[in-house]
Amino acid sequence: MASTSVATAPGRSAWDGGVSPMGASYGKLMMWFFLLSDAFTFSALLITYGLVRSAHPVYTGTVHAFKFSAGYWPIPERVFEAVPFLHGVEAPLVFVGIMTFILIMSSVTMVLAVEAGHRMDRKAVEKWMLWTILGGAAFLSCQAWEWSHFIHGSETGRAVVEGTKFFGANLVHNQYGPPDFAAFFFFITGFHGFHVFSGVCLNFLIYYNTVMGVYERRGHYEMVEKVGLYWHFVDLVWVFVFTFFYLV
Amino acid sequence: MAHAHQETVHVNVLPPDRAKIKKLWMTALILLIITILEFIVAFTVPHEYKDLRVWIFITMTIVKAAYIVGEFMHLRYEVKVLIWSILIPMVFIVWMLVAFLYEGMAISSVR
Numbered sequence: 291m292a293s294t295s296v297a298t299a300p301g302r303s304a305w306d307g308g309v310s311p312m313g314a315s316y317g318k319l320m321m322w323f324f325l326l327s328d329a330f331t332f333s334a335l336l337i338t339y340g341l342v343r344s345a346h347p348v349y350t351g352t353v354h355a356f357k358f359s360a361g362y363w364p365i366p367e368r369v370f371e372a373v374p375f376l377h378g379v380e381a382p383l384v385f386v387g388i389m390t391f392i393l394i395m396s397s398v399t400m401v402l403a404v405e406a407g408h409r410m411d412r413k414a415v416e417k418w419m420l421w422t423i424l425g426g427a428a429f430l431s432c433q434a435w436e437w438s439h440f441i442h443g444s445e446t447g448r449a450v451v452e453g454t455k456f457f458g459a460n461l462v463h464n465q466y467g468p469p470d471f472a473a474f475f476f477f478i479t480g481f482h483g484f485h486v487f488s489g490v491c492l493n494f495l496i497y498y499n500t501v502m503g504v505y506e507r508r509g510h511y512e513m514v515e516k517v518g519l520y521w522h523f524v525d526l527v528w529v530f531v532f533t534f535f536y537l538v
Numbered sequence: 539m540a541h542a543h544q545e546t547v548h549v550n551v552l553p554p555d556r557a558k559i560k561k562l563w564m565t566a567l568i569l570l571i572i573t574i575l576e577f578i579v580a581f582t583v584p585h586e587y588k589d590l591r592v593w594i595f596i597t598m599t600i601v602k603a604a605y606i607v608g609e610f611m612h613l614r615y616e617v618k619v620l621i622w623s624i625l626i627p628m629v630f631i632v633w634m635l636v637a638f639l640y641e642g643m644a645i646s647s648v649r
Contacts, residue, residue: 313617322620326627333631337638344642345649353585367580383580390573398566401610405559409552506549522610526603533599537580538592 321516325523328485332527335481336534339474346468358448364467366536372439386536389432390528393486396425397525400493404518407511412500415511419497422521426490433483440475475535482531485524492517565609572598 406414443458
């Protein structure tokens with residue numbers, strides 16, 4: 291199926307009124323434009339990260355010999371290499387990979403809920419919404435662990451003055467690199483995490499309304515579609531955060 | 539409660555659209571494969587080839603974004619006006635990206 295077109299009476303344009311020229315309801319359209327503005331916000335954050343990072347000195351040695359220092363920007367894979375229950379094991383980016391997997395899977399279950407909504411299949415919408423909520427909650431839990439680990443720091447820490455060491459991170463100092471590094475970590479992943487949190491709340495609302503039969507009485511499940519758009523956007527942002535914060 | 543005495547509504551539940559569901563799972567599989575490839579690149583291509591790594595990552599990210607927006611968010615199947623209304627403003631992001639990275643490199647060369 292190619293892109294749909296809007297049916298209009300002969301001699302009249304889709305913009306003369308009476309039809310939706312964009313073939314989408316008001317609510318869905320506004321969700322799209324909200325997400326567009328949200329895309330600007332996240333781009334601004336990630337691009338500013340790029341600016342600040344490129345303004346800092348680059349570490350030139352080998353990855354193996356890398357040591358934390360405030361003098362250059364850290365290599366992300368040496369910062370994020372811890373996994374829960376595997377204490378002391380260096381597993382670069384594995385945990386972030388698991389988080390990415392969880393978020394992609396929850397996006398799939400969301401789109402399956404939307405598909406079930408099109409068929410007016412209440413039971414299936416309930417099932418897939420529950421999986422989506424579960425995925426969102428799992429992602430948030432992972433992020434809570436990651437934040438906690440980032441704040442408390444690794445066992446090695448970083449030597450600050452002769453004989454003293456600094457562990458973990460706060461908004462002023464951190465063991466990983468320049469102060470801006472931790473500030474960006476908190477701001478970017480925090481802002482994204484808050485979006486995930488709002489998404490889980492919205493998903494729960496949709497689930498509740500579905501169970502109560504609100505959409506069945508209304509005759510359509512468009513709300514699932516609208517909140518679905520938001521949820522996919524959260525996944526989309528994570529794809530960019532994953533690349534520009536963790537991989538590059 | 540206005541709807542307290544409402545009868546149970548009769549809904550016509552349609553059978554699952556197998557072809558569509560299969561397509562959605564295929565999209566998910568593609569996203570996962572690209573993510574795995576990103577990991578492979580991250581640990582096999584040496585850090586000395588920084589530009590190459592960055593460009594591979596950016597390309598893969600844009601491919602992933604296209605699948606999420608096109609298939610999951612269904613944008614591919616919307617009316618053309620809607621598609622362009624969402625895509626054209628992305629020019630501002632590209633503009634900001636170019637301007638800020640240029641600025642960042644200027645700052646680091648001044649230092």
